[in-house]
Amino acid sequence: MEKHSKEEILAEKIVKNAGLEKPSADFSSKVLKAIAARQEVVHYKPLISPWALIVFTGVMLAAVAGLFWTTSDFSFEVDFKLINFVSIPKLEISGTMMYAIAFISLFFLEIPFLKRFLVKQYE
Incomplete structure (x- = not known):
């Protein structure tokens, strides 16, 4: 009981x-x-601003283009006579290392955006 x-x-x-x-x-x-x-009209605000979306798209396109040009035989043959005295050594990085660097850089690029979002959410 x-x-x-x-x-x-x-x-x-x-x-x-x-x-x-x-x-x-x-x-x-x-x-x-x-x-x-x-019947209240709700105005939704996008999570990512248009300016941030443009920057993110540009970074992604540059990363994809960089990975393409470093892992393929395609190259631009441009001869600048003014900078012939500078010799740039060819840096050889494996494909796996290149992807790891790209993902880590995108991760660290994303952290400030997430921090700002969380700070705004909890204010």
């Missing part, structure tokens, strides 16, 4: 004395009419 505290017994007596209230017959239709009459 369960023991009831004084508060539970008091709450039970109050509920029994108060009884149940029944809504009117057309309660649902009145609520629906009130909702329909309100």
